[in-house]
Amino acid sequence: MTPLAIDVVGLNKHFGHRHVVKDLALQVREGEIFGFLGPNGSGKTTSIRMLCGLLAPDSGSGTCLGLDVMTDSVLIKRQVGYMTQRFSLWEDLTVAENLDFIARMFGMRGRRAAVDAMLARLGLADRRGQLAGALSGGWKQRLALAACLLHQPRLLLLDEPTAGVDPRARRDFWEQIHGLSASGVSVLVSTHYMDEAERCHRLAYIADGRLLVSGTAQEVVQSRRLCTWEVSGELPPGLAQSLRSLPGVELASSFGATLHVGGRDAARLQASLEQALRGTGLAMREIPASLEDVFIDLMQGSAGPQGAAR
Structure with missing residues (x-):
C-alpha cells in the first residue's frame, strides 16, 4: 500500500x-x-484550511504528512504549500521580490539561488522585475504556484487554483501538477x-459539510447508477x-445543443421519455453517464450551502 499523506477521520468545524x-x-x-469537489459553500475551503494547519478542528483525529492535525499545526504548515482561491501575494512587489519575501519567511538558506531556480523552473525569469499586480491572471497563478513550491513542500493544497484563467494557462498549470505528482509531491486540489x-487520480465530493462519495472517476460514476439519455434536435x-x-x-x-436526462429506474425513465417525445421530431439515445451528470445529480440531491460556509 502507498503511504498516506493525509489520513483524517471525524473532523468537525463550527463557526458560531x-x-x-x-x-x-x-x-x-x-x-x-x-x-476535491462540491458546490460553493459546501465546506471545501474550511476543510483544506484545517488540513494545512490554518484552522484548528473542533474535533476529530488523524495525520497530515505523519503529523497530528490537532496538535502539530506549526510543523504541518512548514511542509505544506497552500494556494488560495484569490491571488494573495503582494501586488506592489515585483515577481522576484515576492518570492524572496516568502523565502525569508521560511528562513531558507541560499534563498537568492532558490528564487532564481524557481523563476527558471516556472518560466518567470523574464518577468522577475515586473510588478505582481501588473501580471495577467495566468501569470499570477504561475507566481502563486512558485510561492507554494519555493520551500519544497511534500504536500500541495490548491483551492480552486485555475478559476478565472484562460484554457492555455489551465493546461500549463496541470502539466506542472502532474510533473510534481510524478516526483512524489501529493496534491489536494478543489475545482x-x-x-x-x-x-x-481520485475524487471526493462534499456538500453541506459532508463527504458524499469518493473514489476514482469511474468508481464515482458507477456508484450513482445513473441511466442517461441524450435528447437532440430542435429543442423547444x-x-x-x-x-x-x-x-x-x-x-x-x-x-x-443537447439535453442529458437521467434517472435510476431505467425502464420507467425510458418509457417516460418515449411518451414525452413522441411526435416531436426529437431524437433520444442512451449514453454512458458522465462525471458531470453525476455531479449535477449530487448537487440536486444535497441540501446545498448553509450560510456563508466555504
Missing part, C-alpha cells in the same frame, strides 16, 4: 451556530492528485471544472424543466 464541516474522513496517498476532475424552450417532472426523471440538463 453553523456546522461547516461534519465528520470529514479523508485519505490522500503520497504522490496522488486528489480532486469546479469537470475536465480537471478527470485529470485527478423549457423542455428540460418539463422533462424533470416526468416519472423516473431525476435530472435534465443542457449539454451544448
